[in-house]
Amino acid sequence: MLQIKGLSKKFGNKQVIDQLDLDIPTGSILSVVGPSGGGKTTFLRILAGLETADEGTFLLDGQAFSPELLKEDEQVVGVVFQDFQLFPHLSVFDNITLAPKLVLKESKEKYTEKARKLADQLGISELLENYPFQLSGGQKQRVALARAMAMEPKVLAYDEPTSALDPALRQQVEELILGLKENGVTQIVVTHDLAFAKNIADNLLEVSPIK
Structure with missing residues (x-):
């Protein structure tokens, strides 16, 4: 299980994530859904070690870890970003x-x-x-x-996996994610598409910009 406790992140005076607590059971799919500015991509970048959290504790199967301090060969979360970065x-x-x-x-x-x-x-x-x-x-x-x-990350995460896809490809992505779940892969899917999120998710986290 991946556990996140008290996660907070601020850019300047803007609070992007505020004391987020999450439990993501092994083999499950968490969909994080909401409009731009809600901190979805920042959340993924923190998990991938590309941003540093201001506060927060991360545990995998009860063992604490710091995403930004992991060696390259100890990857916990692998992220597929929206622009693919091939x-x-x-x-x-x-x-x-x-x-x-x-x-x-x-x-x-x-x-x-x-x-x-x-x-x-x-x-x-x-x-x-x-x-x-x-x-x-x-x-x-x-x-x-x-x-x-x-x-071979412990968790796979996706940033807006259907954003540039037509309906047929959207369905393929949905089937792909659900197929990986059958193989026991833990997944986090960040999306603005609520219908897609509900179709695949075991758990749904709805976020919005912090006022």
Whole structure:
């Protein structure tokens, strides 16, 4: 279980997150929904160690950790950001395997097998030699997800996974997230789409800008 206690974050005089408490059971899906300015992306960036919380305690299965102090190979939360952040000069295969190779120090045999398994699981096996400019938005999203999963984080998080997708791709993302849940993956989904959030969530957190 991922537990967050008393999380607060302020930018200047603006309080973005104020004493947030959350329990996210292993294998469950938490949807965080609300308009822009409610702190949703800031919350994900703190979990990923990209922002530092002003206050708050983080526990995974009862063990305290600090997201910003974790070593690269100790990732707890892997985040798929809205713009995917793929390396344009690398193939899909190289995008997926770069971090396992350089950070986890995996052998070529291991990271190659991992990439092929993830690609098969996510339906992108035929795209491994392609480059990001050759991919659709939905395909880029799956590559970004495979890259996050390759680091074997305890929790997967998504920032607005349906924002640029048409209804058919939105349905595919929904099925993908629910499929990962069946495999026991703990997930956090940040979205402004309430209907989508309700379709996938075990628990729903509605946020709004703090006055």
